[in-house]
Amino acid sequence: MNGMEIDQFYMGLAIEEAQKAAAKGEVPIGAVIVHQDQVIARAHNLRETTQNAVTHAELLAIQEACRHLGNWRLEDTKIYVTLEPCPMCAGAILQSRIPHVIYGARDAKAGSVDSLYRLLNDERFNHQCQVTENVLADECGQLLTQFFRNLREIKKQKRKTHL
């Protein structure tokens, strides 16, 4: 496989994670961390299930990877995430020194890697990342669009039932 095919393969695993989130009624975002060609963490957004504000896919995957490597420094790793990280998750990527971030769709509302801020490429911080965007972006974005469309449909049906 070439570089692009490898990225698409791992993003496919992140999409599988996002689908698990959707099945639980969670906003479908998934993340996978790869260390030397081995998947060491996979996670999906669990904010509603856990009622814990910081259980975004990336935060959960980063913690799993730290446990796996027994180190807070995630050297030699890549994180694949279906949606552009928010400030919290971009900050966690800086804190854990992940060298390379690959994401699917942009997030115009909170994305802090390219859209609203470029937190991963600020030379004032003690870490910067290589960033690859737009990997299976349509599939990643479509999952979110479909999720919110279903949610609106369910709400509409509920309103009708209560009339």
Add this chain to the structure above:
Amino acid sequence: MNGMEIDQFYMGLAIEEAQKAAAKGEVPIGAVIVHQDQVIARAHNLRETTQNAVTHAELLAIQEACRHLGNWRLEDTKIYVTLEPCPMCAGAILQSRIPHVIYGARDAKAGSVDSLYRLLNDERFNHQCQVTENVLADECGQLLTQFFRNLREIKKQKRKTHL
């Protein structure tokens, strides 16, 4: 107690947390979350102890507060933290919808509330916070200065021993 005295009282508790971190060889930063005049979470930086990159004082306190309230939305709360939050922690404050952040010393290297970014007052995000800075800032900053001074001294002694 007036507003300033109340802020100093809770910041005193955050400083006690920071001192617990220093006693463990951790960078001394502490945080406390108050809900309707009651302390519901207190935590200190544990990055080296846990080898988990996201175990900053604020992240730990936010998770404890979510568990306490059984809700990812920390409405009606205030977070007191000895040092200006980094992007990850400022982002977690946004995610958990904390309405008011009170911090001690500024962080010129990574502070993302006033120093490098103003993440808590960006109207493009779906949450903004009231921010109070400079509460017991000298005490908060002094803890850090002393910690790094001791660290350098220990390293110097070690080098001498190995000569």
